[in-house]
Amino acid sequence: xxxxxxxxxxxxxxxxxxxxxxxxxxxxxxxxxxxxxxxxxxxxxxxxxxxxxxxxxxxxxxxxxxxxxxxxxxxxxxxxxxxxxxxxxxxxxxxxxxxxxxxxxxxxxxxxxxxxxxxxxxxxxxxxxxxxxxxxxxx
Numbered sequence: 574x575x576x577x578x579x580x581x582x583x584x585x586x587x588x589x590x591x592x593x594x595x596x597x598x599x600x601x602x603x604x605x606x607x608x609x610x611x612x613x614x615x616x617x618x619x620x621x622x623x624x625x626x627x628x629x630x631x632x633x634x635x636x637x638x639x640x641x642x643x644x645x646x647x648x649x650x651x652x653x654x655x656x657x658x659x660x661x662x663x664x665x666x667x668x669x670x671x672x673x674x675x676x677x678x679x680x681x682x683x684x685x686x687x688x689x690x691x692x693x694x695x696x697x698x699x700x701x702x703x704x705x706x707x708x709x710x711x712x
Contacts, residue, residue, distance in 0.1 A: 581608040589618060644668050669695075 582605045589600040601624050604616025628650075636646045643662035671677065673688075 582606060582614050583608045585613075588621070638665065642666070 585602075585604060585606050587602050589602045599621040600618045601621055602616050602618045605614045606612055607614060631650050633649050634646070635649070636644050638644055639662065642665040644665055645662045678688075
């Protein structure tokens with residue numbers, strides 16, 4: 574093929590869901606197509622359940638706390654520097670209010686001992702923040 578007639582290609586990804594099939598039978602299609610067209614140059618189809626198992630087995634979910642008290646959930650893949658938050662930060666006090674809402678305490682079957690442990694940890698955390706403020710003021 575002459576260099577002047579070569580067409581550019583681009584990667585693509587799509588869910589190839591066949592009509593009237595269960596979600597477990599869906600496929601994901603990865604490949605390359607000619608830019609600006611639906612002409613596929615090369616593609617591979619992978620069953621959705623296999624891809625989802627592979628992704629979830631290497632996925633680590635965590636959260637971090639910012640200095641101003643926002644809790645930020647994060648997802649990252651093992652052996653990769655890539656991570657994503659995907660959601661807005663939630664202030665720590667809102668998270669605690671949601672956790673301690675009567676319907677949540679009932680659903681989680683929180684005991685008095687659980688709540689006392691939470692209070693103790695929150696008090697210890699508040700003391701750590703007070704110590705940090707004192708160090709900041711002293712420097």
